[in-house]
Amino acid sequence: MRFLLDPANSPSGSNRITVRELGWGQPVQQSVVRTVPASGIRSVLRVxxxxxxxxxHAVSMVGTLAAEVALSILIYQRTGSALWSALVLVCSFLPYAVGGTILSxxxxRFRPRRVLVCCDLLSAACIAAMLIPGLPTLALLGLLLITGFVAPLFQGARAASLSHLxxxxxxxxxxxxxxxxxxxAVVSGFALGSILVAAIGPLWLLAVDACSFVASAVLIGLWTPAAPASAPDGERSLRSVVKGSAEGLRHIWTNRPLRRLVLLTWAVPGFSSVGDGLAVAYTAKAGSAETAAGWLFTGYAAGTVLGELVVARLSPHTRRRLITPLVIGSxxxxxxxxxxxxxxAAxxxxxxxxxxxxCNQGIDPLILSATEPAYRGRLFTVQTSGLMTVQGLGVALSGALGTQLHPGVVIGLTGLAGTVLVSSLAYRR
Structure with a gap:
C-alpha cells in the first residue's frame, strides 16, 4: 500500500518542493526545485x-439561505402542509443532479464572468417572480427548481474562473x-432568515434575496477580472451543449486518478454530513429539547470553518501530506x-x-493538474453537482434508517462505512 500522494523526502519546514510533489505525475531524472510563493488567505485577497x-459569494449565499427559510414558511402558511414546505429543500437539491451534468x-463554452453574471440575473428574476400575488404553490416550486438548475453552473464557472485567476x-x-x-452563511443565513421572517415577513425577505443576486451580479460584472473561456470554439446549440457535457463526464470517469479524486471529494461530506440530517432525532432520543439540535448544526459548520482556516495557513506541501489524515479524521x-x-459532546x-x-485544500491542486484546461468548467460543475446530490441522498437514507434504528447507531454505522470507503480511495495499491 502507498499514499495517494508520493511526496519526495524534504527537510521539515522547507519551502522548496519537487516536481513529483506537485503531483504532475511525469517521470523526472532529478529533482527540480523551486520556491513556493506565499499561499495563505492574505495572498489570495491581494489578487x-x-x-x-x-x-x-457571501451576499448571495446569505440571501439564498434566508430565502429558503422564507419560502418554506410562505408555502406552509398557504398550504398548512409540512410535506409541501419540506419540498423546498428537495427542490433546492434535486436540480443539481440534472443541471450539473446535462448542462455542465x-x-x-462561455467566458466565466459572463456565465456568473447571467446566472445571478436569472436567479434574481426567478426569486422576484415569486413575489407575484396569488402565484400557485407549484409555480413557486417550479421557479425554485430553475434556480437549482442554475446553481451548479454558477459554481462550476466560478471554480473555472479561479483556476485562471x-x-x-x-x-x-x-x-x-x-x-x-x-x-x-449556513449558520448566519438560517438564523438571520428566521429573525427577518418574524420582523418583515416572507415576501419582503424574498425581495431582499432577489436584490442580493443583483448585487452579486454587479460585483462580479464590474469588479472581477475577465477570464477566457476554456473551450471557446465549441458550438453553443442545446444539442452540442449536451454532447459536450457527455464528453466531460467521459473525461472524468475514464481518467482513473481523476475519478478517484472526485469520488473522494464526494465521499467525505457524503458520510460526515449524516449527523446534520439526524440532529433533531438524536437530540430528542438523548432526552434534550429538539431546539438543542442547533448545537449539532453549529458544531459541524464551526468545525468546517476552523479546519479550513487552520489548514489554509500551512504550506502547499504540508496540505498535500495531510490529505489522508484529514479524510480519515472526517x-x-x-x-x-x-x-x-x-x-x-456530540x-x-x-x-x-x-x-x-x-482535505480539499490538498486534493484541489491534484484535480487541477489531472484535468485538461478545456474540461475544467465541466469538471467543477460535475464535482459540485455530485457533492450536493450525494449529501442529499445520504441525509435521506440516514433519515430512513433513523426510523428503524437509534440515530446514534445510524451515525456510528455511517462513520464505519465512511472510514472504510475514504481509506480505500485515499490509498492506492
Whole structure:
C-alpha cells in the first residue's frame, strides 16, 4: 500500500518542493526545485478582483439561505402542509443532479464572468417572480427548481474562473475561502432568515434575496477580472451543449486518478454530513429539547470553518501530506456515536468531523493538474453537482434508517462505512 500522494523526502519546514510533489505525475531524472510563493488567505485577497468575488459569494449565499427559510414558511402558511414546505429543500437539491451534468459544458463554452453574471440575473428574476400575488404553490416550486438548475453552473464557472485567476498554490486556498464563507452563511443565513421572517415577513425577505443576486451580479460584472473561456470554439446549440457535457463526464470517469479524486471529494461530506440530517432525532432520543439540535448544526459548520482556516495557513506541501489524515479524521469521530454521547459532546465530535473537510485544500491542486484546461468548467460543475446530490441522498437514507434504528447507531454505522470507503480511495495499491 502507498499514499495517494508520493511526496519526495524534504527537510521539515522547507519551502522548496519537487516536481513529483506537485503531483504532475511525469517521470523526472532529478529533482527540480523551486520556491513556493506565499499561499495563505492574505495572498489570495491581494489578487485583483478576489475580494469582490468573495463579497459577492457571501451576499448571495446569505440571501439564498434566508430565502429558503422564507419560502418554506410562505408555502406552509398557504398550504398548512409540512410535506409541501419540506419540498423546498428537495427542490433546492434535486436540480443539481440534472443541471450539473446535462448542462455542465456551458461553464467551458462561455467566458466565466459572463456565465456568473447571467446566472445571478436569472436567479434574481426567478426569486422576484415569486413575489407575484396569488402565484400557485407549484409555480413557486417550479421557479425554485430553475434556480437549482442554475446553481451548479454558477459554481462550476466560478471554480473555472479561479483556476485562471489564481496560481496552483493559491487556487486551493481560494476555494477553501469560498467553502468557509458558505459554512458561515449556513449558520448566519438560517438564523438571520428566521429573525427577518418574524420582523418583515416572507415576501419582503424574498425581495431582499432577489436584490442580493443583483448585487452579486454587479460585483462580479464590474469588479472581477475577465477570464477566457476554456473551450471557446465549441458550438453553443442545446444539442452540442449536451454532447459536450457527455464528453466531460467521459473525461472524468475514464481518467482513473481523476475519478478517484472526485469520488473522494464526494465521499467525505457524503458520510460526515449524516449527523446534520439526524440532529433533531438524536437530540430528542438523548432526552434534550429538539431546539438543542442547533448545537449539532453549529458544531459541524464551526468545525468546517476552523479546519479550513487552520489548514489554509500551512504550506502547499504540508496540505498535500495531510490529505489522508484529514479524510480519515472526517469519519472516525462519527464512530463514537455508538456510545451515545451527550449533545455537547456530540457537537464536539461533529466539529472534529467537519474539520476534516479541509482535505480539499490538498486534493484541489491534484484535480487541477489531472484535468485538461478545456474540461475544467465541466469538471467543477460535475464535482459540485455530485457533492450536493450525494449529501442529499445520504441525509435521506440516514433519515430512513433513523426510523428503524437509534440515530446514534445510524451515525456510528455511517462513520464505519465512511472510514472504510475514504481509506480505500485515499490509498492506492
Amino acid at each position: 485583483p478582483g478576489m475580494r469582490a468575488v468573495f463579497v459577492a 459544458s456551458l461553464a467551458d 489564481l496560481d496552483e498554490d493559491l487556487f486551493p486556498v481560494g476555494r477553501s475561502l469560498l467553502r468557509t464563507i458558505s459554512q458561515s 469519519q472516525i469521530p462519527l464512530i463514537a456515536f455508538f456510545l451515545g454521547p451527550s449533545v455537547p 457537537a464536539a465530535l461533529l466539529a472534529l468531523s467537519g474539520a476534516g473537510f479541509a
